[in-house]
Amino acid sequence: MQSISNPSFKTLTTTDPSHHRRRSRNYSLRVLSDLRPSLAGGIGNCRSDFRSSCAILSSKVFLSQQQQSSSSDSAGDSSSVSSAAAAAAVNGHVSLDLVPVPDQSLLPKPLTIADLSPAPMHGSCLRVAYQGVPGAYSEAAAGKAYPNCEAIPCDQFEVAFQAVELWIADRAVLPVENSLGGSIHRNYDLLLRHRLHIVGEVQLPVHHCLLALPGVRKEHLTRVISHPQALAQCELTLTKLGLNVAREAVDDTAGAAEFVAANNLRDTAAIASARAADLYGMQVLADGIQDDSSNVTRFVMLAREPIIPRTDRPFKTSIVFAHDREGTSVLFKVLSAFAFRNISLTKIESRPHRNRPIRLVDDANVGTAKHFEYMFYVDFEASMAEVRAQNALSEIQEFTSFLRVLGSYPMDMTPWAPSRCD
Numbered sequence: 001m002q003s004i005s006n007p008s009f010k011t012l013t014t015t016d017p018s019h020h021r022r023r024s025r026n027y028s029l030r031v032l033s034d035l036r037p038s039l040a041g042g043i044g045n046c047r048s049d050f051r052s053s054c055a056i057l058s059s060k061v062f063l064s065q066q067q068q069s070s071s072s073d074s075a076g077d078s079s080s081v082s083s084a085a086a087a088a089a090v091n092g093h094v095s096l097d098l099v100p101v102p103d104q105s106l107l108p109k110p111l112t113i114a115d116l117s118p119a120p121m122h123g124s125c126l127r128v129a130y131q132g133v134p135g136a137y138s139e140a141a142a143g144k145a146y147p148n149c150e151a152i153p154c155d156q157f158e159v160a161f162q163a164v165e166l167w168i169a170d171r172a173v174l175p176v177e178n179s180l181g182g183s184i185h186r187n188y189d190l191l192l193r194h195r196l197h198i199v200g201e202v203q204l205p206v207h208h209c210l211l212a213l214p215g216v217r218k219e220h221l222t223r224v225i226s227h228p229q230a231l232a233q234c235e236l237t238l239t240k241l242g243l244n245v246a247r248e249a250v251d252d253t254a255g256a257a258e259f260v261a262a263n264n265l266r267d268t269a270a271i272a273s274a275r276a277a278d279l280y281g282m283q284v285l286a287d288g289i290q291d292d293s294s295n296v297t298r299f300v301m302l303a304r305e306p307i308i309p310r311t312d313r314p315f316k317t318s319i320v321f322a323h324d325r326e327g328t329s330v331l332f333k334v335l336s337a338f339a340f341r342n343i344s345l346t347k348i349e350s351r352p353h354r355n356r357p358i359r360l361v362d363d364a365n366v367g368t369a370k371h372f373e374y375m376f377y378v379d380f381e382a383s384m385a386e387v388r389a390q391n392a393l394s395e396i397q398e399f400t401s402f403l404r405v406l407g408s409y410p411m412d413m414t415p416w417a418p419s420r421c422d
């Protein structure tokens with residue numbers, strides 16, 4: 001897969017003056033840093049409520065101020081394609097097809113950092129932030145999680161987090177892992193950096209299509225663009241289709257379709273949903289091109305407040321922890337705390353410890369060793385309302401230097417069935 005970093009794609013989708021933005025309401029522009037102090041205060045209160053309701057973790061459940069105030073890092077999810085101008089030059093000719101193209105000025109445009117101002121007025125409809133543009137799978141996940149919600153597109157994952165923190169949205173729905181492509185690491189890092197709570201999960205069958213402008217045939221294609229996860233999920237099938245062309249990463253699948261349509265790129269295909277094809281006036285060249293028919297992405301729903309954990313239905317709990325002791329025994333002890341209580345783990349993920357990425361270990365006889373430091377994310381099948389889960393975390397707290405409950409929430413029990421996602 002070829003992934004070219006080029007901010008011009010994002011510029012096209014967010015600040016192109018020719019795009020008439022239709023927002024559900026007007027937001028005044030303010031510098032984001034002005035908003036931070038009030039935000040930190042409000043969220044601190046919610047967290048302490050949750051801690052007391054769980055009656056555990058009273059002494060250690062704090063993120064360092066450094067983590068909270070660390071600078072915004074948008075590099076992780078912002079790879080992009082060549083600029084519109086360059087693409088047009090490569091493309092070099094005008095479409096002769098007279099196919100009616102849907103009126104895209106009616107679609108909501110993604111929020112950007114500049115749009116984040118606090119507390120707009122809103123009605124009773126739940127506002128749900130997602131990363132991408134209309135037609136993205138994240139939009140479908142928002143609709144599955146909250147039917148009839150107002151889905152708010154955001155141009156970065158970070159913006160979706162901030163939209164909830166600043167009361168522009170009530171929830172964010174973000175992908176965390178895919179059955180073929182694996183974890184979406186960026187969102188694990190952001191879960192730690194922000195103070196939102198996981199309040200639910202949805203699993204969405206992801207059915208990819210190869211989209212091109214009307215009249216374009218496979219033989220005309222010199223590249224395929226999409227979200228890196230979508231490219232990874234279709235890698236083998238693209239090769240089987242004889243598409244040994246350049247593959248380039250963009251911010252989201254539907255954004256890829258929009259980009260091809262907006263720039264009339266007749267040498268470029270996008271991997272996206274059938275709904276994206278409808279929205280951006282593209283034709284479906286191939287349907288169901290994911291390498292596995294049961295391709296599923298798991299999304300989590302985030303809110304400012306945690307939900308009260310219950311025991312009358314299956315719950316999952318997500319935690320993150322770090323330790324400052326040497327050796328592998330801490331991880332073993334943490335896992336044992338769950339195993340002894342018959343609590344199943346559904347996921348474990350490690351990420352670099354950003355504040356302390358490396359630990360030096362001095363040994364007078366042997367020299368100085370360097371160890372990488374990690375944050376460990378664990379999902380387990382139990383509710384924080386269950387005594388066994390509370391006891392497991394009390395025990396884990398004994399040998400970890402940092403422990404935070406990201407959320408205790410109902411499991412998505414819908415069976416994984418291959419289906420169309422449009």
Ligand SMILES: O=C(O)C(=O)C[C@]1(C(=O)O)C=C[C@@H](O)C=C1
Binds near residue numbers: 230
């Ligand atoms: O690009 C999109 O449409 C998204 O919603 C993002 C995303 C992802 O981040 O994994 C979501 C589901 C699919 O796995 C592919 C892409």
